[in-house]
Amino acid sequence: MTDWRSEKTARDARIAAGRAHAQGKVVRAEAVVDLLEAVLKPGDRVCLEGDNQKQADCLARGLAACDPAKIHDLHMVQSGIVLPEHLDVFETGIAKQLDYSYSGPQGSRIAKMLYGGQIELGAVHTYLELFARYFVDLTPNVALIAGVSADREGNLYTGPNTEDTPTVVEATAFKNGVVIAQVNEIVDKVPRVDIPGDRIDFVIEADKPFYVEPLFTRDPAAMTETQILIAMMAIKGIYAEYGVRRLNHGIGFGTAAIELLLPTYAEKLGLKGKIATHWALNPHPTLIPAIESGWVKQVHCFGSEVGMDRYIRERSDVFFTGADGSLRSNRAFCQTAGLYACDMFIGATLQIDLAGHSSTVTQNRVAGFGGAPNMGSDPHGRRHPSETWMKAGHEAEVVGDPALMRGRKLVVQLVETFGDKLVPTFVEKLDALELAKKTGLELAPVMIYGDDVTHIVTEEGIANLLLCRNADEREQAIRGVAGYTEVGRGRDRAMVQRLRERGVIRRPEDLGIEPLDADRSLLAAKSIKDLVHWSGGLYEPPARFRNW
Amino acid sequence: METLHFRHSTKKPAAGSKPMAVIGVVASGNLEILLERVLPPDACEVAIETPIGGFGDVWEAVVADFVARAQPGGLRISINDGGARPDTVSLRLAQGARLMEA
Numbered sequence: 001m002t003d004w005r006s007e008k009t010a011r012d013a014r015i016a017a018g019r020a021h022a023q024g025k026v027v028r029a030e031a032v033v034d035l036l037e038a039v040l041k042p043g044d045r046v047c048l049e050g051d052n053q054k055q056a057d058c059l060a061r062g063l064a065a066c067d068p069a070k071i072h073d074l075h076m077v078q079s080g081i082v083l084p085e086h087l088d089v090f091e092t093g094i095a096k097q098l099d100y101s102y103s104g105p106q107g108s109r110i111a112k113m114l115y116g117g118q119i120e121l122g123a124v125h126t127y128l129e130l131f132a133r134y135f136v137d138l139t140p141n142v143a144l145i146a147g148v149s150a151d152r153e154g155n156l157y158t159g160p161n162t163e164d165t166p167t168v169v170e171a172t173a174f175k176n177g178v179v180i181a182q183v184n185e186i187v188d189k190v191p192r193v194d195i196p197g198d199r200i201d202f203v204i205e206a207d208k209p210f211y212v213e214p215l216f217t218r219d220p221a222a223m224t225e226t227q228i229l230i231a232m233m234a235i236k237g238i239y240a241e242y243g244v245r246r247l248n249h250g251i252g253f254g255t256a257a258i259e260l261l262l263p264t265y266a267e268k269l270g271l272k273g274k275i276a277t278h279w280a281l282n283p284h285p286t287l288i289p290a291i292e293s294g295w296v297k298q299v300h301c302f303g304s305e306v307g308m309d310r311y312i313r314e315r316s317d318v319f320f321t322g323a324d325g326s327l328r329s330n331r332a333f334c335q336t337a338g339l340y341a342c343d344m345f346i347g348a349t350l351q352i353d354l355a356g357h358s359s360t361v362t363q364n365r366v367a368g369f370g371g372a373p374n375m376g377s378d379p380h381g382r383r384h385p386s387e388t389w390m391k392a393g394h395e396a397e398v399v400g401d402p403a404l405m406r407g408r409k410l411v412v413q414l415v416e417t418f419g420d421k422l423v424p425t426f427v428e429k430l431d432a433l434e435l436a437k438k439t440g441l442e443l444a445p446v447m448i449y450g451d452d453v454t455h456i457v458t459e460e461g462i463a464n465l466l467l468c469r470n471a472d473e474r475e476q477a478i479r480g481v482a483g484y485t486e487v488g489r490g491r492d493r494a495m496v497q498r499l500r501e502r503g504v505i506r507r508p509e510d511l512g513i514e515p516l517d518a519d520r521s522l523l524a525a526k527s528i529k530d531l532v533h534w535s536g537g538l539y540e541p542p543a544r545f546r547n548w
Numbered sequence: 549m550e551t552l553h554f555r556h557s558t559k560k561p562a563a564g565s566k567p568m569a570v571i572g573v574v575a576s577g578n579l580e581i582l583l584e585r586v587l588p589p590d591a592c593e594v595a596i597e598t599p600i601g602g603f604g605d606v607w608e609a610v611v612a613d614f615v616a617r618a619q620p621g622g623l624r625i626s627i628n629d630g631g632a633r634p635d636t637v638s639l640r641l642a643q644g645a646r647l648m649e650a
């Protein structure tokens with residue numbers, strides 16, 4: 001007879017084995033290794049919560065300390081490879097296979113280990129893709145997650161950095177998996193219930209609060225005139241032109257400069273209320289002046305940002321907050337919002353080739369994707385019109401019945417032609433191709449494919465790729481804004497001039513912008529301290545940004 | 549350290565009458581430019597001291613574009629580079645030419 005409940009039986013056995021090291025659901029920090037060795041089985045699929053920001057670090061240390069003779073060949077399925085322990089487990093044999101999304105700080109080590117064959121890589125995903133696979137073919141047997149506090153029943157308060165937790169728990173708890181949560185403290189009553197206790201099997205009071213990386217803080221003091229010039233061009237040539245109200249920003253200095261120009265430069269252009277009102281965005285400190293000046297109606301967040309908690313609490317008209325007052329973020333929902341409900345993604349990248357493909361991979365680094373490929377793609381499943389979306393669609397498609405025309409999402413790459421140490425941003429061939437060959441990846445890690453990119457903005461001008469009618473025009477439009485890079489100097493000057501006459505390429509002077517006006521005095525805040533002042537003292541920057 | 553020299557003839561003298569101007573700072577990724585009105589009105593010279601070698605053709609292109617755009621006749625321009633990117637060089641040169649207009 002078929003046993004239709006074998007997973008449930010196996011789960012009950014795991015829980016029973018774990019209970020030997022717990023009091024009810026509560027486990028002491030010293031017993032983490034014992035608990036994990038009791039609950040885990042060789043070959044398990046495990047999500048060790050490593051998010052973009054929040055890290056289940058106590059559980060990561062515990063897993064790395066397990067005996068590889070008992071726990072081995074795990075298949076790790078987690079969005080972020082961020083802590084050293086996330087890779088240590090592959091060196092000791094505790095883990096063998098990996099499916100992930102983002103590996104910023106561990107990018108070079110991951111590349112080395114892939115090359116050395118220490119990791120069997122499934123794929124590098126976008127966030128939404130990996131989350132989707134949690135419900136189809138990468139469902140975790142065990143999830144090791146992080147929260148701020150829990151009660152003894154396991155009711156979990158994730159705090160402002162909710163991020164991936166609800167998605168991971170949903171996939172694990174409802175498919176016979178075991179969920180183990182580390183929390184900063186066990187309390188009698190949690191401030192709000194982000195995850196109901198019946199989805200949490202074990203709770204560990206961690207030896208120290210979980211680690212959160214301040215990823216989205218950009219110091220206005222470091223912004224250059226070139227970044228300000230690029231920001232001015234983007235505002236006038238794209239935001240104003242297309243009336244972009246619903247959008248997502250990347251995390252670079254260019255988009256941070258745009259945020260700081262909204263209450264100054266964009267205000268002078270009379271754009272308040274007409275652009276940048278609704279956002280899918282982490283709580284960027286550089287957005288504070290625009291919020292305080294009444295530009296921003298609403299912001300939904302993937303995660304939080306260190307130091308922004310008090311400010312967010314006091315601005316609940318703008319942010320999503322819980323009954324307790326603190327931010328509720330959710331990466332899966334915010335990614336979906338960015339994909340389907342935003343009319344523009346605008347962000348930076350490290351390399352762009354002649355077809356407009358872009359990548360953040362450089363030689364010997366596999367940084368992964370995170371969310372940019374979802375935000376920075378045109379979702380063919382979209383069916384609601386907006387002025388912005390329709391205008392972009394009209395530019396791209398000039399034939400056929402208008403009622404059968406698709407709109408287009410604006411996908412804008414905002415780059416300086418040269419990066420640090422005079423490394424050119426524009427290249428004939430992406431480093432990602434070489435890396436894919438070296439590490440045996442079937443797909444080169446392309447961040448945004450060329451056919452999704454609609455505009456490239458550099459200090460030399462804006463290339464509107466929607467208006468390009470063939471591959472030649474596209475290549476010359478890209479060369480035409482590539483400045484003094486080899487790609488830029490290799491342009492066909494006559495063709496670039498014709499593209500400029502058609503408005504495919506627009507220079508600062510074509511937009512009525514004088515490059516010499518790109519001055520730091522335009523920034524609404526010139527330092528982190530200015531941001532603190534704008535916030536009325538509510539923004540509390542982390543120590544490393546307090547340079548006064 | 550690499551030293552580069554470029555000499556161009558211009559159609560027009562640089563606007564204004566200011567004899568000298570300095571702009572920028574010698575810092576990493578930045579540069580300092582000294583502009584002096586000491587040459588015949590149809591000549592422009594640019595001398596560059598840069599810590600990063602191998603970018604001669606980029607400098608040549610940046611300087612040629614600047615001369616074509618600004619027509620800085622009569623100016624001797626000395627650049628003390630701190631590893632600035634070409635866009636920063638262009639911007640500082642344009643700022644320098646504007647200062648000389650005073």
